[in-house]
Amino acid sequence: MRAIGRFRRGVRRARPVPRREAPFLEIAVSRFAPQLLLSLAASVAAPAIASGPAAAGDDPLKPVYVVAAERTHRAALADAGTRLRTLAGRDGEALAISRVPAGRLPELVRHVHEKEKRCGGFFAFDSREQAEAFVRDDLSALAVSAQAVEYTVDNQATVTPWLGQVREADIRATIRSLSGNWTTRHAATASGRAASDWIRDSWKRLAANRADVSVEQVACGNCGQQPSVVLTVRGNELPDEVAVLGAHMDSIASGGSSASAPGADDDASGVATLTEVLRVALGSGWKPRRTVKFMAYAAEEIGLRGSNAIAVDHRNRGVNVVGVLQLDMTNYRTAGAADLRLISDNSNAGLQGLVRQLYSRYLGGGTLAEYRCGYGCSDHASWTSAGYPAAMLFEGGTATGGYSPHIHTRNDTLANMGNSAANSVPFAKLGLAFLGELGKTSGM
Ligand SMILES: [Zn+2]
Incomplete structure (x- = not known):
């Protein structure tokens, strides 16, 4: 009951949600437990997990329904996509729902990366109904x-040892395999599927x-050939409370789904860091109180589809x-940059506080800076x-607040990060602290 009370206090602090977009909220918030509230919100949305084989997903003319910041739509999609609707976003930033041929999506990805200097930037759906349901249920x-x-x-x-x-060396070896075994890990390709199998087998x-x-492996209706991989450690005392640590497996570069896209930093580094967290935690025989995934x-890279x-x-x-922790790009850092950066927008205030506490308790010494990454910048969104x-x-990136200049190109390689994964080590340590303190230890 304590959790519910706290959740309600959080709800009252939240900004008012326009009634047009979420008519159930005013009633639901005061009466129901959070899970029920969440179920109500989602009950009208189509199920997102596909039960059959994944769609091919590589037809350039197939329409994709994109939810992005309105300014992103205006700058990148004005002549490539059709704007279907403009609406108010949560931070006062207008959003747009657009219909875009799948073959023009790379232009959107490139615009967000090169012009807006950030990653991700949009959600993608197979139908207008799904896109409308997504913004309505947000x-x-x-x-x-x-x-x-x-x-x-x-x-x-548990955490200190x-x-x-x-x-x-272990993080480096995983980055080397993921970035070197295939030309690309693009979701629409057979090698994107092979990368998923490789991660499943190593986990x-x-x-x-x-x-x-x-x-x-968890297939999704618009994820091309690539299923997500989910590892679950069942909690001993609180199996129904779930902590999640994640990173994305796919990569992308200009020139279509077959273009060379090693994605060593983006985001082989995040998957490799997670894999190291797993190796250390499971190797110690640790059993959690809560379930961890x-x-x-x-x-x-093509619209946060798997997550x-x-x-x-x-x-x-x-x-x-x-609680959910996302690691997207952990390994690029030049002299004078912070060791790590914590995203400050589109994420939970209490969880940011926990990460800061964990950093000062378990790492210290270095610097944890802040970074705003904008609408839909990675899977935490x-x-x-x-x-x-x-x-x-x-990642710490550059002293002037930038990040790896190589992402989304053939040059996002381990060699261009000094053939070292040293910059990812503090991320693995912070990941272990997050795991041990959110999952806790059975019997403690
Ligand atoms: Zn990424």
Whole structure:
């Protein structure tokens, strides 16, 4: 009951949601538990997880329905897409729903990256109805201030011994494999599928001999050939409370889905960092109080598709996700830059506070800076939109506030990051602290 009370206080702090977009909220907030509220919000949306084989997804004329900032639409899609509707976004920034031929999406990706100097930037759907349902059901206003549970830092007994076990060489080896085994990990390609299989198999090896750990691939209706990978460690005492750590597996570059896109920083580094967190935590025999899930998302670069399907599915099933941490680009840093940056927009205030606390308690010494990444910049935005508390960590980048100049090109390689994963080591340590303090330890 404590959790519900706290959630309600968070709800009252949230900005008012325009009645036109979420007519159920005023009634639902005062009467129902959070899971029920979330279920109500989602009950009209079409199920996002496909049960059959994934669609091919590479027809350049196939219409894609895009939700992006209105200014992004104006600058990048004015002659490539048809604007269907403009509406007010949560931060006062106008959003637009547009219909775009799939073959023109790379122009949108390139615009956001090169002109707006940020990543991601839009959500993509197969139908206008799905796009309309997404903006109608958006729970970001609740998610940024809601407090699902009380976040505490009291599990040093588990976390501290983990930190010294992080190995740069292991993170480097995973980045090398993911960025070197295939020309691209684009979701529409066979190699994008092979990369998903590779991650599934390497996570399965780390989970060997653990009956409480399962690994599965999760297809989504508009993720092309690529399923997401989800590893679950079942909680011993609080199995219905779920903590999530995620990164995206796909890569992209100009020139279509077959263009050379090693994606070493974006986001092989995030998947490699997660894999190292898993290796250390499972290797120690740790069993959590809460359920924890590791997710490698499909199709982030073409509209946050894998993560949105999973987040909406969790909302539809009323799953109580108590915190989500996203790692998207962890390994590029030049002299004078911060060690890590915490995204300050479209994420949960309480969870940002927890990450700061964890940083000063377990890492210290270096610098944790802030960064605003704009509308829909990575997979944490899918969880935020679905009403869940989420936060994202981002690389230190450059001393002037930039990030890797190589992403979304053939030059996003380990060689262009000094053939080292040293910059990802603090992310793995912070990931372990997040895991140990949000998942806690069974029997403690
Ligand atoms: Zn990325």
